[in-house]
Amino acid sequence: MRERWPLIVFAVLVAAVPFIPGVPPFWIVLLDNIGLSALVAMGLVLLTGVGGLTSFGQAAFVGFGAYTTAVLSANYGVSPWLTLPLSLLVSGLAAVLLGLVTVRLSGHYLPLGTLAWGLGLYYLFSKLAFLGRNDGVSGIPPLSIGSLKMLDPGTIYYAIWAAVLIAALLTMNLLDSRTGRAIRALRRGHIAAEAFGVYSPRAKLLVFIYAAVLAGLSGWLYAHFARAVNPTPFGAQAGIEYLFVAVVGGAGYVWGGVLGAAIVVVLKEILQSYLPLLLHGEGQLETIVFGILLVTLLQLAPTGLWPWLTSRLPFKPVAKKPDTSIELPARVRSSSAPNVLLQVDNARKQFGGVVAVNNVSFDVQAREIVALIGPNGAGKSTTFNLITGVLPPTSGNISVLGKAVGNAPPQDVVKLGISRTFQHVKLVPDMTVLENVAIGAHLRGHSGALSSMFRLDRADEAKLLAEAARQIERVGLGDQMHQLAGSLSLGQQRIVEIARALCVDPMLLLLDEPAAGLRHMEKQRLAALLRDLRAGGMSVLLVEHDMGFVMDLADRIVVLDFGTKIAEGTPAAIKTNPEVIKAYLGAAA
Amino acid sequence: MNTTILLFLLQDGITNGAIYALLGLALVLVFAVTRVILIPQGEFVTYGALTYASLAAGRMPGTAKLAVVIGLVAFAFDLYAMRKTLHVPKVARAFALHVAFPVVVLLVSMWAADQRMPAGVSLALSLLIVASIGLSLYRIVFQPLAHTSVLVLLIASVGVHLAMQGLGLLFFGAEGQRGPTLLTATATLGSLRFTGQGMAVYGITIAFIVGLWLFFGLTLYGKALRATAVNRLGARLVGIRTTLSGQIAFLLASTIGALSGILIVPITTLYYDTGFLIGLKGFIAAIIGGLISYPLTAVAALVVGIVEAFSSFYASNFKEVIVFTLLIPVLLLRSLAAPAVEEEKD
Numbered sequence: 042m043r044e045r046w047p048l049i050v051f052a053v054l055v056a057a058v059p060f061i062p063g064v065p066p067f068w069i070v071l072l073d074n075i076g077l078s079a080l081v082a083m084g085l086v087l088l089t090g091v092g093g094l095t096s097f098g099q100a101a102f103v104g105f106g107a108y109t110t111a112v113l114s115a116n117y118g119v120s121p122w123l124t125l126p127l128s129l130l131v132s133g134l135a136a137v138l139l140g141l142v143t144v145r146l147s148g149h150y151l152p153l154g155t156l157a158w159g160l161g162l163y164y165l166f167s168k169l170a171f172l173g174r175n176d177g178v179s180g181i182p183p184l185s186i187g188s189l190k191m192l193d194p195g196t197i198y199y200a201i202w203a204a205v206l207i208a209a210l211l212t213m214n215l216l217d218s219r220t221g222r223a224i225r226a227l228r229r230g231h232i233a234a235e236a237f238g239v240y241s242p243r244a245k246l247l248v249f250i251y252a253a254v255l256a257g258l259s260g261w262l263y264a265h266f267a268r269a270v271n272p273t274p275f276g277a278q279a280g281i282e283y284l285f286v287a288v289v290g291g292a293g294y295v296w297g298g299v300l301g302a303a304i305v306v307v308l309k310e311i312l313q314s315y316l317p318l319l320l321h322g323e324g325q326l327e328t329i330v331f332g333i334l335l336v337t338l339l340q341l342a343p344t345g346l347w348p349w350l351t352s353r354l355p356f357k358p359v360a361k362k363p364d365t366s367i368e369l370p371a372r373v374r375s376s377s378a379p380n381v382l383l384q385v386d387n388a389r390k391q392f393g394g395v396v397a398v399n400n401v402s403f404d405v406q407a408r409e410i411v412a413l414i415g416p417n418g419a420g421k422s423t424t425f426n427l428i429t430g431v432l433p434p435t436s437g438n439i440s441v442l443g444k445a446v447g448n449a450p451p452q453d454v455v456k457l458g459i460s461r462t463f464q465h466v467k468l469v470p471d472m473t474v475l476e477n478v479a480i481g482a483h484l485r486g487h488s489g490a491l492s493s494m495f496r497l498d499r500a501d502e503a504k505l506l507a508e509a510a511r512q513i514e515r516v517g518l519g520d521q522m523h524q525l526a527g528s529l530s531l532g533q534q535r536i537v538e539i540a541r542a543l544c545v546d547p548m549l550l551l552l553d554e555p556a557a558g559l560r561h562m563e564k565q566r567l568a569a570l571l572r573d574l575r576a577g578g579m580s581v582l583l584v585e586h587d588m589g590f591v592m593d594l595a596d597r598i599v600v601l602d603f604g605t606k607i608a609e610g611t612p613a614a615i616k617t618n619p620e621v622i623k624a625y626l627g628a629a630a
Numbered sequence: 631m632n633t634t635i636l637l638f639l640l641q642d643g644i645t646n647g648a649i650y651a652l653l654g655l656a657l658v659l660v661f662a663v664t665r666v667i668l669i670p671q672g673e674f675v676t677y678g679a680l681t682y683a684s685l686a687a688g689r690m691p692g693t694a695k696l697a698v699v700i701g702l703v704a705f706a707f708d709l710y711a712m713r714k715t716l717h718v719p720k721v722a723r724a725f726a727l728h729v730a731f732p733v734v735v736l737l738v739s740m741w742a743a744d745q746r747m748p749a750g751v752s753l754a755l756s757l758l759i760v761a762s763i764g765l766s767l768y769r770i771v772f773q774p775l776a777h778t779s780v781l782v783l784l785i786a787s788v789g790v791h792l793a794m795q796g797l798g799l800l801f802f803g804a805e806g807q808r809g810p811t812l813l814t815a816t817a818t819l820g821s822l823r824f825t826g827q828g829m830a831v832y833g834i835t836i837a838f839i840v841g842l843w844l845f846f847g848l849t850l851y852g853k854a855l856r857a858t859a860v861n862r863l864g865a866r867l868v869g870i871r872t873t874l875s876g877q878i879a880f881l882l883a884s885t886i887g888a889l890s891g892i893l894i895v896p897i898t899t900l901y902y903d904t905g906f907l908i909g910l911k912g913f914i915a916a917i918i919g920g921l922i923s924y925p926l927t928a929v930a931a932l933v934v935g936i937v938e939a940f941s942s943f944y945a946s947n948f949k950e951v952i953v954f955t956l957l958i959p960v961l962l963l964r965s966l967a968a969p970a971v972e973e974e975k976d
Binding site (some may be wrong): 093139 | 669774775778782792867906907910913914917948958
């Protein structure tokens, strides 16, 4: 629990605040508001900062939570403690419905969609008779434990901040897990994560629901704090403000949400009391300042204030090296494996009128290194994408161990024991090398989001990290294990990709230009590693431009030119093949 | 329902739809060129409309002063950016664009507000004021962020919306305003009555759609703008000034926004915050058009207008809910048609 002590100190401080003599009751109200806002912002941190999905509609989920408990407890006399799970359920279900529609969309559709439904739901809240239209619902009973009724801001304070601290703990646990890595990989594009078995839409839906449930919790608390609800706090303006809170604090950090909430709530209070005196104007002067501050912040400190603050702390968290003695069970292999691992049969890919891959056929045998070479634009990377399911072939067949792959998505292809690296490195730069490589072992773990949140995944997690650490040491990057992947040189990042691919425990490794950007010695080490893997029973299919590297290493070479296979054979045969020489050096040579 | 009501609702829907189409086009334009999702488009509408109404009523609008203030800030940004190499022609251009232009417009407006000028003059001045604001806004807010992701630009855009809406309240107060009509002529066809204002709306919308389509399809500048949208670095390497493209996009968008506002303010009362809702309906059209297609956006805008007209007749309480819910099936369709390989960049 050593890494948790800042949280404990913070919890003790929070608990002590109301006992400090002379604290004005108004401060406690502000702290209540900060807590309520922080809960929503924490969900947004996961959704926006970590997952890369921007939502302007969180206020509507707060509304779902608040109205659920308001109607049930005020109008039907249901106990608030019974409405808590219902509030969370209603927010969560709303997120499932809206999420299913939007999470498959990338980029800007989601924020626009959330803005629109935020408005739509706001109007719905203010028009429905059973929600009290614009007047809302009042006479909501307070929370109570036994005879203690949480009537005043000072007692519900504990309920609010307990919720904040528990939510923060669960969120941090979630991020530091197998599911968390899948979520953190979302922001950098989905292709790499999917190549290792992550279902991106599912991960997106998960964070979406998680954020909505946190918003619903905030709504439930708000209803029993204010004891009355009306549509105003759940409109588009509020939705925008929650995002503002997350951006101010630092959208990539759990505590950024809390910090942002503190800054925004206090700032709003100050602006509302002093601005009218300063400008003699009417109405929403604070929104002007908010808007300008938001833009300024994006220009000057786009990552928010939390990272700025923590980088000034004198102590740094110590990364613990995983215990590599823990074994991760290897993939089950059929003992009577046929000799042909991969059979590409007349594979064809057309993009409109362009034929990128033109009826190419070749195979990869067990314990064999096959190189796929050809000039730029020959269709090598497209062939890789066809094999790994990133692109569906226009026609032709690809089979693994005699079984046709069909149009299987990348997540299913990797299950067959085929893993890959990418021509353009696809690592998550703000995750450590260890975490990046552990994504490769995604399919070999089984802990889900809930078990991660409650730390029931530790045995499983230790196995995955141990495997990742072993593979990192195997490729010779043991010293860089805890560095951020983005801080490594491009050549090293390619090697990290190989370690990640090895974590799959593959039968066949697909490497797309692994030697590009490597120095001579590094290339030799890479060649030795690949020979070692072959000796261990693995097959390798690689695309490479360094002919010396390829000729030394490959058992067989397949040459593509303009999407068509022009030659296949041993390195010696390829070197003297007139077609190949023509393709590489032109007709005159 | 009888045919008269049907036709009347259709006509009403098409008039509103034409405005949404104009806004949708501007949104597509700005997004295509700068990747900014222009939430403050609605504020351009309100500013245009209420500036026009104020000028026509002989009041001096605060927007003219705002144009000068943010013009000065934009000029300061330019000076700071050029501090190492102070080329006189460049400084002069920035001064003319961000300082001289809004100051002249301000002086003319002050003079015109006292004179009770014809509607045409108020219209021209309002367009100039809002265009100037749009231009300087791009310099201050979006040009420094031009290299960032769509999401950062979107959040900044929301920030601008907040500030501009707050300023709108400060300038125009909480009461709604109406402006004088541009064309007073009317014509009747059967039971339908066509107002000159309505005809102006249709005519200007069609002119803009055709104009933008020609501009982007045929002219070198239009193609340069499209190139900027696809690849900023590539566009710069072939000599396209991406900053200029952004300026043109914002100039067009703010002018179109203001014009839309001026077209509707004689028909409906506008409040300082009405523009946001109007702009969002333009967004629904733009999203249906995938933020790419001009003709699809225009058609979608008409559908939004007609759905709105019918729902305000049959379920007026749920008008906004219905209009915004339109987006859900659209997003669903887009989501099902989403390409398999679509890699987002950070």
